[in-house]
Amino acid sequence: MTKYKLNNTARSSSEVTLTAYMAGSDGRRDCHIPLDSNQNDHGNQANRNLEAVNKCHFCPHSCEFLQQTDNLAASLAKEQCDKFGLNELKVESLDSVCLCEKYNGGCKLCPRSGHALGHGPRLDHGPRLDHEPGLGHGLGLDQLNGKDSCPACHGTTCGTPYSKSESYPSSSFPYSLGGEEGGGWRGRAARAARGCWSGKTLLRRAPVLAWAPLYTLRSALADLIAGVTVGLTVIPQAIAYAGVAGLPPQYGLYSSFMACFVYTIFGSVKDSAIGPTAIAAILTRENLHGLGPEFAVLLAFLSGCVELLMGILQLGFLIDFISGPVSVGFTSAAAIIIATTQVKDILGLSFPGGKFLQVWTGLYEHIGETRLWDALLGVSCIVVLLLLRKVKDIKVPAPSSPSRAALANTLWFLSTTRNISVVLVCAGLAYYFDTQHQTPFKLTGTVKPGLPEFKLPPFSATVGNHTYTFMEMTSTLSSAIFVVPLLSILENIALAKVFSDGKYVDATQEMLALGVCNIAASLVDSMPVSGALSRGAVNHASGVATTAGGLYTGALVILSLQYFTPYFFYIPKASLAAVIIAAVVFMMELHVFKPIWRTKKVDIIPAVVTFVACLVTRLELGIVIGIAVNLMFLLYASARPTVRVSRATSMSGVEYLVAVVDRSLSFPSAEYVRRALRKAAQKDINVPLVLDATHVQAADFTAARGIKSLIEDFDSLGQALIFYNVKPSIASVFRGVKPKQFVHCACRAELDEVLSSIAAKLNVERQAAAQQQQQPSAS
Known part of the structure; x- marks a missing residue:
């Protein structure tokens, strides 16, 4: 009687080893025979019905091995063996015999000679001959001789040993270890349904369930410090990004708390600080067409729906079509466009137009109207912000002593809170001038106090004398419904990879998390949100332990909305513009062009095309043009093989x-x-x-x-x-x-x-x- 056992030691889940113990065998020497885990389904049903006495399990032909050894080991006739997806077959006490599977005229399994094809002499284990020129690896062969033939292959061994690199039809044994449920689409559907409700899936889709039971006081303190620090950073940025998006300033704050709470539950990257970003803001501005905040809120809702659907369908591969050079060209152009839109506020100018060429044309025409105090304040704020950014890099000697450690921490805190510090100082200066009945600066103005109403996003909007229906609103937003979520996902995953320390980033989970964040945020009048790289860096540097840091950030934003909005009136627009310019100037990745040139010069073309197209046209159209150019290079490579x-x-x-x-x-x-x-x-x-x-x-x-x-x-x-x-x-x-x-x-x-x-x-x-x-x- 032949017995079988599964040996999974030190093997992956896709590899199974079957060991056959022969009745009456003295030794326990294994013969390793490579077998592709993707076997051919053709003839499997017929093979299962063959008599094991004179038929080989693997092929419908008679196997001389059975006749010569009078042993059933090679037939694998036991019914349960049909359920094993095999990658390697180890058969003990087989010295001069083989297991064979006839496919396309050849034997796929032969421990002595490799495949059997045709009717030629068997291949002995002699020295390998050198490959002949031009044939590569596929034409090497062992030395031929006319000695013993393979018993199972009827003397039809071939000169090329079987290699795992060779491809065979991709279907597997019809059953798995799961019994009848393992075969067919019903079994796969049942396993998928069970997997959706398994504890492992629940922990992966709601990461809070994984870290909450292990949450400690030390982690809570770290999250508190990081959350408050990010909150002090996001408040001035949110007000400024609302201006970039062409929205009232309170909408920036509305976008900065609900998504933080939701991401705490569904987020998988602790360093990601969800909220308004420069890229999302400029894309929102380019697609609003000056039609009002309702369109921005609906865009956030639709973006969340698209991101959620992409996560469910696991469409993360779409991001792979945005190559590195295209991404560099896009982010650099977006940074320049964002900085350009803020130059007006730096100089205290007011004129219509938000596109790159329009702004510079308007600057040329209205440069004589520059407000001196606004310009001085804006330029000074930019210089101070850039200097404070470098303060954290100052080396403090002997940091182990308490006083020196306190100094290092003070410098770091001063650098991290530079945005809120500069804005508060400028607001205090503006308030002082207001008490003197002077207004040297253009101010932010009234910020609507209080929290937003919790309601469904607007599915209709009235602008002027025209009421837009839901279909008209979506038609107006057009491509932004897909471009904004796609780029938001790209930005968030890029942030996740920067601070992942080489760990795996679950792109599907991030899509799901961003989708839920945007849908939930749209219920409180938010514009599209994503993870910001600048705030992520602050979060990471602050030592955040879990995604619970977003709870404190959101709470601080809610407090500012409830109690401090009257004081936002005095924030000079020039100081907010300086915050934006000092942040986005580091988004310009022009330094990457040099290594691209050193590695593969042709990659400069899609990068430059994307950069120029984004500047002279719309951002979403520019990145589409860049992707198209990149795909043309790929298609050309596939059209011209060597x-x-x-x-x-x-x-x-x-x-x-x-x-x-x-x-x-x-x-x-x-x-x-x-x-x-x-x-x-x-x-x-x-x-x-x-x-x-x-x-x-x-x-x-x-x-x-x-x-x-x-x-x-x-x-x-x-x-x-x-x-x-x-x-x-x-x-x-x-x-x-x-x-x-x-x-x-x-x-x-x-x-x-x-x-x-x-x-x-x-x-x-x-x-x-x-x-x-x-x-x-x-x-």
């Missing part, structure tokens, strides 16, 4: 050409590959051409038609075309268009045999032609 052609000689002395295509065949490259192979073959029309498809991982219908035309071209020239190492799935694609002939060699021994037959046929034709020439001359 085709290397070299000469080689078979073991029987037949010369032939070897053509290696270095990537998959698809419709853009089909005609190019056909022309390249025809051109290479025309140089030596009497030599067969072997197309090595080792690197061809996929092919489509257009490529198959191109191969069919290529076969016809070679047939008309009378030149042999042989396909080597074509994967079964790709071979079926080529055969689907019914070519005139498809000569395919799956191993080196078969290739040598075909080349020899072609050479013999050519010799016969040449001799016949020579005889025909001699007969007329003799006559």
Whole structure:
């Protein structure tokens, strides 16, 4: 009786080892046989019904192993063994036999000789010959001899050992360890449904449940310090970002508390400080068209719905289409545009227009109207903010002593709270001048006091004498409904990766968290929110322990809305503009262009195109143009694969050409590959051409038609075309268009045999032609 056991030691979940213990075996020597975990479903049902006495479990052919050993180990006839998805099969006490699985004419399992294909001599474990030129790894073979043949393969071993890199049809054994439920779509649906309600999934989708039971007083103190520090940073920024978005100042504060509370529950990145950001603000401004706050609140709601849907559908791969150069061009252009829109407030000017070219045109036309005190205050604030940013980097000698440690902490706190400090000082200065009945600065003005009303986002809005319906509002927002959430996700995930310390960032969870944050924030009149890199840096530097730091940030914003909004009246606009400029100037990643130039110069093109397009057009249109240019480069690379052609000689002395295509065949490259192979073959029309498809991982219908035309071209020239190492799935694609002939060699021994037959046929034709020439001359 044969017994089996599963051995999962030191293996991944996708690898299972089956060990067969033979009845009456003396030793316990294992024979390792590689087996692809993705097995072919074709014939599985028939195989399960075969008699184990004279049939091999893996293939419908009789297995001589069973007849020679009178043992059922290789048949795996026990029903439960059909449920194992195998990656490796370890069979004990098998010295001269194998387990075989016939596929495409070849044996996939053979511990002695690799695959069995065709009817050639078996492959012994002799020394490996060097690869012949031009054939790469796929054409190396072991030394052939004519000794014992494989009992299970009927002496049909081939010259190329099985490699795990080779591809086989991707279907697995029909059952898993879960019983009947493991097979078919019903089983998969049942497992997915159970997974959605499992404790592990709940902890992953609500991270607060993971860290709350372990929350300590020390963590609470760290979160309190970080939350208050971020709150002091976000209050002036929120008021300023509201101006960037073209909204009343209170809407910036409305955007700064609800999302913090929600992210505490669903957020997975402790350093992420959710709230209004510069990029979200400028995108909101460009898509509001001056129609009022209702459109901004609806944009936040729709952005949240899109982000939530993307998280549910796991569409994080869309962010992968925004490459590094495109992202650099976009963020740099956005920073310049944001800074440009604040130059008006720095100089105390007022004129319409918020686009890059419009602002600079207006500055040129109204430069004579510059308010001196506003300009002095704005420039001074920028200088002070930049200097205070560097204060934290001052090295304090002997920081271990209490006094020096206190000094270092003071410098750090002064640098971190620089925004609120500058704004408070400027507001106090403006208040002093107001008591003297002087107004040298343009002030923020009245900020609506109190908390916003908790209500559904507006699904209709009245602007002037026209009432916009929900459909009209969404039509007005147009592409912003998709661009704003996509870029918000990109910004938040970029922030998460910066402070993750190499840990895995769950992009799906961040999409879900941002979606819920925006939907919840829209209930309190918020504009779109995301994680801000500048506040994230403050959060990280403050030593935040968990996402609970957002609770204190949100609470501080609520206090300011409830009690301090009357004092916001005196904040000079120039000081808020200085806060924005000092923050976004570090978003410009122009320094990245130099390493891009050193690595791959062509990547400069999409970066520059994105940068210029964002400046002269709209931001969302600019990034779409940059992505399109980047995709054009990718498509061009796929349309022009490298085709290397070299000469080689078979073991029987037949010369032939070897053509290696270095990537998959698809419709853009089909005609190019056909022309390249025809051109290479025309140089030596009497030599067969072997197309090595080792690197061809996929092919489509257009490529198959191109191969069919290529076969016809070679047939008309009378030149042999042989396909080597074509994967079964790709071979079926080529055969689907019914070519005139498809000569395919799956191993080196078969290739040598075909080349020899072609050479013999050519010799016969040449001799016949020579005889025909001699007969007329003799006559």
